[in-house]
Amino acid sequence: MAAPQQQKLKVNGPVAVTANRLTDGAVVWRTKAGGWSVELADAAVVTTADDALALLAEAGQRDLDAVGPYVAPVIVDADGALAPGNLRERIRVAGPTFELPH
Amino acid sequence: MYAYDEFDRAFLAERVAEFRDQVGRRLSGALSEDEFKPLRLMNGVYLQLHAYMLRIAIPYGTLNAAQLRRMAHVARVYDRGYGHFTTRQNIQFNWIKLEELPEAMAALAEVGVHGIQTSGNCIRNVTTDQWAAATPEECDDPRIWAEILRQYSTLHPEFTYLPRKFKIAVTAAGHDRAAIKVHDVGLRLHRNAAGELGFEVLVGGGLGRTPFVGKSIRDFLPARELLSYIEAIMRVYNQYGRRDNIYKARIKILVHEIGAEEFSKAVEAEWAAIRDGALHLTDEAIAEIRDRFIYPAFETRTDQPAELVDALADPRFATWHRNSVHTHKVPGYSIVTISLKPVGAPPGDATADQMDIIADLAERYGSSEIRVGHEQNLCLPHVAQKDLPALWAALDAAGLATPNVNLVNDIIACPGLDYCALANARAIPVAQEIAKRFADLDRARGVGRLHINISGCINACGHHHVGHIGILGVEKNGQEFYQITLGGRADEHAQLGTLLGPAVSYEQVPGLVEDVVDTYMELRAGPHELFIDTVARLGVEPFKERVYAAH
Incomplete structure (x- = not known):
């Protein structure tokens, strides 16, 4: 399967734009204010392909803060709280699904 | 161990300085991500799901204690306290920060290790049998030939932009621990009826989405012709390998599509034109490489010393000994595999503390040498049998004596x-x-x-x-x-x-x-x-x- 950046965009529900922070690779989310946040709760959420593409285009204009932006599904619960929309994004947000060696 | 010289050290220092400059320009915005990405990949730096990953080559799977200890240092200072040994005798650090990468690379370069050619469409880390120079099965030390290939292929200008990545594995033993038949080129070192050293050459093996077992295109290539013949293979691949489709670009696809016979003819034709040129390996050149490998000064010992026989009365030690200790070519010595597969742990991971302990034990009991196998376990290739009980006790205390090598949970x-x-x-x-x-x-x-x-x-x-x-x-x-x-x-x-x-x-x-x-x-x-x-x-x-x- 191609990486999300290489796939044709399909929007069937709420989505956000995510990327990796340039300095350390940390997962970041595009905010409504046009910046990046490590908190998914700060993400700008859109629900149409046109809006997602616009958000993505804006995010890609400057690659000094974050790299490899793409559109990722999110889940919005009844209270408006955001959660990752698939396993890949859950792992990006929460880290590996097993205890790391220590 | 192979002793690197001033040329190697200077080269790595220059490479680190170059990468430090590239990272600086990326962080300042002077380089875009599109410009920087191929540069970082050439140094083994990937961007994964939630962090950068640094892949470091361990040439032919051989490390000394100082190198392993430095890897522990990098894991501890620049990562999250552990490293992951891969199926290609590399180690990967999964949480490296881009801004700290030059420092981590400088620390590694000081002990002669680096990430060059662990990514990209070039000749990757040449791998071999982790029991090299220790097993009685082999006809020569395969690392000599892997080192010759390493020197030849490092930054080779003609093969820096191949159609796709290229992996070579070498074995000199009858039992293949290097998986040579599933590499782009597999080399089986053996002797002919006249006792001369040479290679059976296999091409077109590989896994991925289109798996193939390699085909033999030459039963016996005189060892001194290794580089000219490899160059002929690389040239045929470079010329005819597909570049229009990444999924069809590996040499295995070319060999499959034109057939091993046609591929072999093309290689032989190219080889005929270059075999007597500069790549012909002289005895002096081979001897020079051979002389740079330092072997332990094995003492005269006998198998089954009293210390070992006494310890075998302990059922836990005896179980580990049966599973993880193997016959060495020198009487009184053994090869020890260290399982990195404790039940329930991530396969192939070792903590910084474990790496330090293994480095200490290698110095104390194993001639300061550690090997990495493609099975994602480590190995001390030269351990005196009298030292096995003490070694086991120390490994056991560090959670490194799980006696499951080659068993169902050695995954x-x-x-x-x-x-x-x-x-x-x-x-x-x-x-x-x-x-x-x-x-x-x-x-x-x-x-x-x-x-x-x-x-x-x-x-x-x-x-x-x-x-x-x-x-x-x-x-x-x-x-x-x-x-x-x-x-x-x-x-x-x-x-x-x-x-x-x-x-x-x-x-x-x-x-x-x-x-x-x-x-x-x-x-x-x-x-x-x-x-x-x-x-x-x-x-x-x-x-x-x-x-x-x-x-």
Whole structure:
């Protein structure tokens, strides 16, 4: 399967734009204010392909803060709280699904 | 160990300085990501799901204690306190910060290690038998030839932009621990009837989405012709290999499409034009490389010294000894495999503290030498048998004496979806769950030799095609599913596994594997018939009937 950046965009529900922070690779989310946040709760959420593409285009204009932006599904619960929309994004947000060696 | 000289040290220092400048320009915005990405990849720096990853080559799987200790330092200072040993005798650090990468690389370069050519469409780390220069089975030290290839292929201008990556493996033993038949080029060092040293040359092996076992195109290539013949292969591949489709670009596709015979003719024609040129290896050049390898000063000893015989009365030590200690070519010495597969832990991971302990033990008991095997375990190749009890006690205290080498829970697994941006499904937690099912090592020993390989996507970094039981993670409608194959093997009888049946869910995999193993235990001709031999005798059908009836 191609990486999300290489796939044709399909929007069937709420989505956000995510990327990796340039300095350390940390997962970041595009905010409504046009910046990046490590908190998914700060993400700008859109629900149409046109809006997602616009958000993505804006995010890609400057690659000094974050790299490899793409559109990722999110889940919005009844209270408006955001959660990752698939396993890949859950792992990006929460880290590996097993205890790391220590 | 190979002794690097001032040229090597200066080269690495210059390379670190160059990369430091590139990182600085990227962070300042002088370089765009599109400009920087190929530069970082040439130094082994990937961007994974949630962090940068640094892949460091361990040439022919050989490390000294200082190098391993420095890797522990990098893990501790620049990462999260551990490293991951891969199926290609590399180590990966999964949480490196870009802004700290130059410092980490400088620390590694001081002990002669680096990430150059661990990514990109070039000749990658040349791998070999982790028992090199220790096993009585071999006809020569294969690392001599791997080192010659390393020097030849490092920054080779003609082969920096190949159609696709290129992997070479060398073995000099009858039993192939380097998986040479599933590499782009596999080299089997042997002697002809006249006692001369030469290579059987195999091409076009590989795994990934289109797996092939390599084809032999030459039974005997005189050893001194190695470089000219490899160059001829590379030139034919560079000229005719496809560049229009990344999935068709490996040499295995070219060899498959034109046939091994036609490929061989093209190589021979190219070779005829260059074989007497500058790449002809003189005896002096070979001797110079050979002389740079430093071997332990083995003492005159006898097998089964009193210290060992006495210790064998301890059943725990005796169990480890039977499983993890192997015959050395010098009397009184042994090869020790250190399992990096404690039950329930991520396969192939070692903490910084464990790396330091292994480095200390290698200095104390193993001539300061450590090896990395493609099975993701480590090895001390030269241990005096009298020291085995003390070594075991120290390994055991550090959680490094799990006696499960080559057993069902000695699982090879790629990082999978827990780390890798290419993966479709997780691999490590699947391995952990399967290992837990066989946590009773008496049961695992009763099963005998059984290799499980798990990959989290079709790129097959976990070599699932050649696992006795192969497990491939796929994604269907957003869910993880796993295809199971039986009967693959990576040794001198290499073959690809046969699909068992429909893919099963993440939750079903451990139980299915357990059912496959139970079926084998019922169907085997006797305790001495290995799993792989039972599958070869009966095929997958009896397993399929039993396993899918239960699920």
